[in-house]
Amino acid sequence: MSIRRTRLIAALDTASHDQAQHWAAALEGKVDAIKLGLEFTYACGLDAVKSLAARQELFLDLKLHDIPNTVASGLRALAPIQPSLMTIHALGGAEMISRSRAVLEEAFDDGRKRPKLLAVTVLTSMNEESLAEIGINTTPLKEVVRLGRMAVRAGADGLVCSAHEITALRDALGDGPELVVPGIRPAGSSTDDQKRIMTPAQAARAGADWIVVGRPITRANDPAAAAQAIQDELQAATL
Known part of the structure; x- marks a missing residue:
């Protein structure tokens, strides 16, 4: 495996525009990107998402999951925000993923940097028992690899x-x-x-390109210092 730099995303999980702006300002230069998800987007709207994306790299984590045409149309509507990373659910299937990739290629055929399309495999809140409850009778590891193969073949970055x-x-x-x-x-x-967690150093050594950290940063007395400590740990892990 090649040596890679593992980058840090701060998850700004809040329904408050003011709070998200405060965190984003405090973390500018301390993290490599910010993540905005369902809570912030539903509470504050896409204009608020776009305003924060104008200052920092954005991981827009909305985990779209619907019929292929609906997801493709949703991604087309989100394209003006120009996030660096966007998510859809791998369980939506190969056609949904393929259509999603195609619509992003079309939306960014003018030379602008296209967002990376990420397929969500198995949520980190789930374990083998959780999967069995929804009729998937295998381990999270096997399901992640199965979905991962399919998603990458279909066009996920x-x-x-x-x-x-x-x-x-x-x-x-x-x-x-x-x-x-x-x-x-x-x-x-x-x-x-x-349920399925690791430390920043462990994830970096395993080969993560990005790690996402929320509450350990945003609930810290000094979020900037907490983020810097994680960056230092990531750097030390790859020396």
């Missing part, structure tokens, strides 16, 4: 997975796909509602 699946995905798919890894908790942090 990368995958969202837990740190525990990075090595298996690299073995199956090589260094090409970008792996974005939530469920990251610095040593000593609360696990909250995450």
